[in-house]
Amino acid sequence: MSADRGPWTARKSRGLAQAAAGNRDGLPTLKVAVLATFNADPIAPFLVEALGRIGLWCEPYVGPFGRMLHEVIDPDSGLYRFGPDVVVLVPAAEDLLAPLYQRPGALPAAGAAELVEDRLGQVGACVELLGARRRGGTTLAVAFGSARVPGPHVLDPKAPERGQAAVAEFVEGVRRLGGSAPHVVTLDWDRAAAAEGWDGYRDERLWYLARMRLNLPGLARLADLIAEHVAAVRGAARKVAVVDLDNTLWGGVVGEVGLTGLTLGPEGLGLAFQDFQRELLNWHDAGMLLAVCSKNNPADALAALDGHPDGVLRRDHFAALKINWQDKARNIRALAEDLNLGLDSFLFLDDNPVERDWVARALPEVLVPELPADPAERPAFLRGLTQVRRVALTETDRARHRSYQSAGARERCRAEAASYDDFLASLRQELEIAPLAPGSLARAVQMCQRTNQFNLTTRRYGPAEIERLMADPDASVFTLSVRDRFDDSGVVGLAVLRHAGPRAEIDTLLLSCRVLGRRVEDAFLAFLARAAREKGASVLVGRYEPTAKNGQVRDLYPARGFRTEGGGTFALPLDDPGGLPAFPPQLTVRAQNC
Amino acid sequence: MRDELKRLIGSAFGVPAEAVPDDASVGGFEPWNSLGHLELLMALEAEYGVVIPTEKMSGLSSLDAIEEFLVTQGALSGA
Numbered sequence: 015m016s017a018d019r020g021p022w023t024a025r026k027s028r029g030l031a032q033a034a035a036g037n038r039d040g041l042p043t044l045k046v047a048v049l050a051t052f053n054a055d056p057i058a059p060f061l062v063e064a065l066g067r068i069g070l071w072c073e074p075y076v077g078p079f080g081r082m083l084h085e086v087i088d089p090d091s092g093l094y095r096f097g098p099d100v101v102v103l104v105p106a107a108e109d110l111l112a113p114l115y116q117r118p119g120a121l122p123a124a125g126a127a128e129l130v131e132d133r134l135g136q137v138g139a140c141v142e143l144l145g146a147r148r149r150g151g152t153t154l155a156v157a158f159g160s161a162r163v164p165g166p167h168v169l170d171p172k173a174p175e176r177g178q179a180a181v182a183e184f185v186e187g188v189r190r191l192g193g194s195a196p197h198v199v200t201l202d203w204d205r206a207a208a209a210e211g212w213d214g215y216r217d218e219r220l221w222y223l224a225r226m227r228l229n230l231p232g233l234a235r236l237a238d239l240i241a242e243h244v245a246a247v248r249g250a251a252r253k254v255a256v257v258d259l260d261n262t263l264w265g266g267v268v269g270e271v272g273l274t275g276l277t278l279g280p281e282g283l284g285l286a287f288q289d290f291q292r293e294l295l296n297w298h299d300a301g302m303l304l305a306v307c308s309k310n311n312p313a314d315a316l317a318a319l320d321g322h323p324d325g326v327l328r329r330d331h332f333a334a335l336k337i338n339w340q341d342k343a344r345n346i347r348a349l350a351e352d353l354n355l356g357l358d359s360f361l362f363l364d365d366n367p368v369e370r371d372w373v374a375r376a377l378p379e380v381l382v383p384e385l386p387a388d389p390a391e392r393p394a395f396l397r398g399l400t401q402v403r404r405v406a407l408t409e410t411d412r413a414r415h416r417s418y419q420s421a422g423a424r425e426r427c428r429a430e431a432a433s434y435d436d437f438l439a440s441l442r443q444e445l446e447i448a449p450l451a452p453g454s455l456a457r458a459v460q461m462c463q464r465t466n467q468f469n470l471t472t473r474r475y476g477p478a479e480i481e482r483l484m485a486d487p488d489a490s491v492f493t494l495s496v497r498d499r500f501d502d503s504g505v506v507g508l509a510v511l512r513h514a515g516p517r518a519e520i521d522t523l524l525l526s527c528r529v530l531g532r533r534v535e536d537a538f539l540a541f542l543a544r545a546a547r548e549k550g551a552s553v554l555v556g557r558y559e560p561t562a563k564n565g566q567v568r569d570l571y572p573a574r575g576f577r578t579e580g581g582g583t584f585a586l587p588l589d590d591p592g593g594l595p596a597f598p599p600q601l602t603v604r605a606q607n608c
Numbered sequence: 609m610r611d612e613l614k615r616l617i618g619s620a621f622g623v624p625a626e627a628v629p630d631d632a633s634v635g636g637f638e639p640w641n642s643l644g645h646l647e648l649l650m651a652l653e654a655e656y657g658v659v660i661p662t663e664k665m666s667g668l669s670s671l672d673a674i675e676e677f678l679v680t681q682g683a684l685s686g687a
Contacts, residue, residue: 021654022654023619023620023651023654023655026620026647026651027619027620027622030619030621030622031622033622034622053643055643056643056647059622217650219662219665220646220650222662223646223662223665224642224643224646226646229650230647230650
């Protein structure tokens with residue numbers, strides 16, 4: 015619900031004030047167009063406010079209502095002049111199925127089905143055309159049913175005169191559009207409105223006087239959902255959940271009551287704690303990493319994690335355990351280093367408000383939700399957390415946990431190896447470097463958005479920009495995948511080369527933290543030098559743009575024979591094929607199409 | 609009381625209260641257009657806990673008319 019975001023009047027004022035003040039904080043800009051079959055004009059300030067909360071500067075555009083199709087078809091429409099990054103289509107059932115709503119009894123069942131099919135065809139055509147015209151910029155298709163059925167005087171939900179089935183089929187058809195092309199995402203407004211109550215989101219007076227199908231709280235809520243989906247599309251979901259143990263994962267303090275005295279089981283509040291663990295397990299299955307941070311005696315805590323008969327989560331589900339008496343902020347910072355992830359990937363769950371407050375103050379990047387005091391409310395609270403939501407899972411999400419677990423095995427192996435080179439060789443790393451395949455686009459965007467440390471230029475490309483680069487004959491986009499004897503890490507690296515005659519420039523070079531220190535970067539550079547040379551370049555130019563987090567790659571280029579040109583650029587001559595950087599001998603590289 | 613109303617109108621239109629003239633009305637004050645009018649009435653309802661019947665809506669088109677309506681409703685005390 016939007017209640018915690020304050021009344022709509024306050025949100026609107028904030029949105030208006032933000033729009034008037036301009037983008038003073040230099041936030042990334044996102045142009046969002048809303049095309050609705052009804053009057054949605056007043057959503058603009060709510061969009062500015064909602065996207066501001068996820069760190070984006072929103073330029074809104076609301077198309078003339080009822081002209082969704084025209085705006086999409088006409089290449090000179092306001093929509094295309096605006097040039098949106100995200101288009102939100104809001105086809106309301108009551109508008110598009112107007113004949114059914116006006117007189118359901120006059121439409122035989124077949125007529126209603128035909129109407130639904132025709133209107134779904136229109137919405138589908140809009141989605142397709144938007145994809146084609148905007149080279150795949152994100153389209154949010156809003157499944158927008160209605161609080162009312164066309165013929166409420168007939169009770170049987172199947173009766174054609176009631177019209178309920180036809181409306182349901184329409185809404186379902188819009189839902190099916192999500193995923194029909196890479197950048198089409200469904201926003202299920204109908205589900206939200208049904209769960210939260212349509213009544214709070216509509217006002218008949220506004221319909222009759224202004225053709226608004228949603229009242230102002232309704233528009234504010236729709237703006238929230240748009241922001242939530244935009245965040246998920248941009249890959250902003252948190253990656254690591256750090257959880258406390260006593261009174262969070264189970265009821266009671268294990269050091270005091272022992273394993274058998276804990277509240278955890280199939281009945282009563284024990285079930286609430288079990289369900290809490292089940293929600294975390296679901297996050298784990300979706301690729302989130304779980305970590306424990308608990309002030310406890312390690313022996314007691316591990317005994318409960320390993321041995322409690324009703325526990326859902328076991329030690330193996332956690333990528334890291336910090337069970338000690340140290341300050342939790344320090345522990346989380348250490349976790350971030352161990353896992354090689356930024357603190358802005360972290361989420362901290364603890365029943366104790368003092369611990370939460372401490373962590374929130376010490377590590378402002380960490381998300382610290384206010385866990386409800388009553389354990390019975392917590393599973394639902396976890397289900398409602400929007401910051402962990404993804405649109406859909408990528409293969410990398412699915413494999414992440416396995417990968418981090420084998421990182422532990424890898425570290426052990428490292429200790430055994432006589433030298434670091436022997437260790438690297440013993441990993442039997444196989445690299446695959448290939449032009450970005452459409453199936454890896456989501457992963458590529460995710461990496462652009464999230465990679466902070468090994469990222470030379472930190473260009474936060476979205477799906478539309480990556481697709482433009484893929485189509486650009488003067489640019490090449492490469493992905494790098496790594497497999498070793500422990501696991502397959504999937505796509506962990508991305509590079510963009512821009513070709514300009516004799517000079518080829520490395521526009522983007524980034525690697526996931528998981529494969530750092532394994533000479534993968536050397537192999538990638540060796541490959542890029544050859545790829546640039548094949549395209550006719552005689553000089554390869556690298557660029558380093560410093561940020562707060564990418565200090566570790568400051569000397570990447572000069573340390574590999576690039577000449578410092580000044581202004582953060584470095585150049586490597588490619589004239590002599592013998593002078594090109596070599597592939598490290600400890601790994602195998604397979605390169606495609608280059 | 610008039611200042612309170614001006615503050616509310618200003619916040620509904622994203623302008624400072626001082627920018628709202630005494631004779632502000634629909635069409636007579638730039639941001640106060642017909643859609644803005646409805647949004648303003650919704651804000652009045654939210655602020656004062658009143659319900660404005662549809663047929664009254666177009667009549668509440670000036671600062672004076674709104675003030676009078678709110679006083680009649682007992683939502684504002686007369687000056």
